[in-house]
Amino acid sequence: xxxxxxxxxxxxxxxxxxxxxxLGHVDSGKTSIxxxxxxxxxxxxxxxxxxxxxxxxxxxYKEKLITFIDTPGHEAFSAMRSHGAKVADIAVLVVDACExxxxxxxxxxxxxxxxxxxxxxxxxxVDKVEAQQxxxxxxxxxxxxxxxxxxxxxxxxEVSAKTGQxxxxxxxxxxxxxxxxxxxGDNEKLAEGVVIESCLDPKRGPTATLLIREGxxxxxxxxxxxxxxxxxxxxxxxxxxxxxxxxxxxxxxxTGFKEVPEVGEKFYKRKSLDEARSYFEKKERKKTGxxxxxxxxxxxxxxxxxxxxxxxxxxxxxxxxLRVLPQDEVVLRILDSGVGEINESNVKLAxxxxxxxxxxxxxxxxxxxxxxxxxxxKVLTFEVIYELAQGVRxxxxxxxxxxxxxxxxxxxxxxxxxxxxxxxxxxGGKVIFGEVKKGARIxxxxxxxxxGSGKLVQxxxxxxxxxRVPQDxxxxxxxxxxxxxxxxxxxxxxxxxxxxxxx
Numbered sequence: 001x002x003x004x005x006x007x008x009x010x011x012x013x014x015x016x017x018x019x020x021x022x023l024g025h026v027d028s029g030k031t032s033i034x035x036x037x038x039x040x041x042x043x044x045x046x047x048x049x050x051x052x053x054x055x056x057x058x059x060x061y062k063e064k065l066i067t068f069i070d071t072p073g074h075e076a077f078s079a080m081r082s083h084g085a086k087v088a089d090i091a092v093l094v095v096d097a098c099e100x101x102x103x104x105x106x107x108x109x110x111x112x113x114x115x116x117x118x119x120x121x122x123x124x125x126v127d128k129v130e131a132q133q134x135x136x137x138x139x140x141x142x143x144x145x146x147x148x149x150x151x152x153x154x155x156x157x158e159v160s161a162k163t164g165q166x167x168x169x170x171x172x173x174x175x176x177x178x179x180x181x182x183x184x185g186d187n188e189k190l191a192e193g194v195v196i197e198s199c200l201d202p203k204r205g206p207t208a209t210l211l212i213r214e215g216x217x218x219x220x221x222x223x224x225x226x227x228x229x230x231x232x233x234x235x236x237x238x239x240x241x242x243x244x245x246x247x248x249x250x251x252x253x254x255t256g257f258k259e260v261p262e263v264g265e266k267f268y269k270r271k272s273l274d275e276a277r278s279y280f281e282k283k284e285r286k287k288t289g290x291x292x293x294x295x296x297x298x299x300x301x302x303x304x305x306x307x308x309x310x311x312x313x314x315x316x317x318x319x320x321x322l323r324v325l326p327q328d329e330v331v332l333r334i335l336d337s338g339v340g341e342i343n344e345s346n347v348k349l350a351x352x353x354x355x356x357x358x359x360x361x362x363x364x365x366x367x368x369x370x371x372x373x374x375x376x377x378k379v380l381t382f383e384v385i386y387e388l389a390q391g392v393r394x395x396x397x398x399x400x401x402x403x404x405x406x407x408x409x410x411x412x413x414x415x416x417x418x419x420x421x422x423x424x425x426x427x428g429g430k431v432i433f434g435e436v437k438k439g440a441r442i443x444x445x446x447x448x449x450x451x452g453s454g455k456l457v458q459x460x461x462x463x464x465x466x467x468r469v470p471q472d473x474x475x476x477x478x479x480x481x482x483x484x485x486x487x488x489x490x491x492x493x494x495x496x497x498x499x500x501x502x503x
């Protein structure tokens with residue numbers, strides 16, 4: 001009886017497309033390779049382009065599908081790339097055949113080892129004369145990746161995203177590795193998988209890209225994660241084409257969540273809304289870093305921020321990059337964060353805390369803009385994550401008063417007083433140390449004590465106006481200040497420079 005049950009279960013399992021994540025250094029050519037594959041092998045070309053921010057798509061090769069997770073290459077998105085590696089079946093490690101192993105190459109290798117998925121190497125830019133394939137293969141060995149030609153297990157394909165060389169072979173090997181892994185899914189099981197991307201669509205509400213790992217998903221199905229749940233209202237493929245049901249390894253765009261789910265969360269199909277709600281309520285909803293102030297010592301400032309972004313993935317990446325900013329002098333506090341347009345409540349929160357509102361690839365609605373103008377709350381929007389990070393750095397630096405550094409230029413012994421007015425005097429003296437410079441500050445020293453201070457307005461030598469007078473030379477000085485200079489006084493000439501704190 002048990003034996004028959006196992007056989008029945010085996011019959012239910014069906015082959016599914018391999019899920020592939022492409023990793024590597026930012027300049028290795030990952031995007032170029034994916035773009036070439038998309039242009040030449042995209043499934044259902046007539047359906048149009050790929051929806052922005054979906055994060056996953058499928059290509060067709062020899063009548064078989066391959067699902068690619070489109071992970072960003074920017075180092076600021078390390079958390080998102082980590083999510084990508086965790087849900088994939090196969091990793092393609094792209095390495096520049098000219099530049100070799102770079103910091104993000106090592107980071108990608110660590111992800112691959114951590115999740116324990118098979119990897120194949122794509123040596124890119126082999127069409128260039130400076131390509132050094134064998135040297136790069138040797139460098140990979142030091143990082144724990146040994147290709148087949150050097151006695152290892154990792155398949156290696158020499159490719160060129162520019163000419164298309166090796167792309168067909170790369171897809172062939174991906175399918176071969178998928179077959180060897182025996183990738184199968186249970187279409188009858190309750191669907192489960194991972195949230196690849198999510199956003200708050202102004203017209204459709206909470207919208208998410210789900211990658212199905214097991215089971216099938218359809219209209220009216222109930223799904224839930226640790227942070228959101230709901231009944232599916234619309235179901236679309238990666239090209240925004242409406243479908244009735246999706247199978248294992250398929251990326252789909254869904255609406256119907258009551259809130260925007262977090263990127264990287266697992267989702268599960270539930271039998272009822274009550275079951276989904278019960279699971280949701282058991283989980284503690286975390287907002288990393290929001291509202292927390294850590295180690296605010298004496299003299300430290302706090303920068304309060306409200307952050308809105310286009311999608312959850314962007315929001316997580318922003319929080320990741322801000323978390324590593326130095327906070328020795330200024331502590332960052334994220335009061336609130338979310339996806340969608342900047343609204344009036346965001347500005348009110350920033351106003352109450354004397355903070356700022358940051359928007360990433362999103363805009364402020366009319367009410368928010370109106371309140372911002374009336375209240376003086378700054379709303380800053382950015383399109384590039386590094387520009388946002390630099391903007392936050394600038395805000396942090398603006399909270400710290402610049403340090404005033406005094407630089408002594410020289411000293412003058414007063415030999416004669418030629419004219420005295422209300423706040424001005426013309427004196428004659430000799431430079432006994434350093435030099436005298438027009439426009440510098442002056443401290444008047446009398447019997448070794450400071451008697452007052454002022455400014456050097458004009459400087460003359462031999463009755464001619466000059467910019468500076470060196471040591472052991474005599475000069476005439478037009479002094480401006482409240483103190484009365486006397487013969488025998490010593491004038492200390494100095495400058496003050498403001499040095500801004502830099503993170």
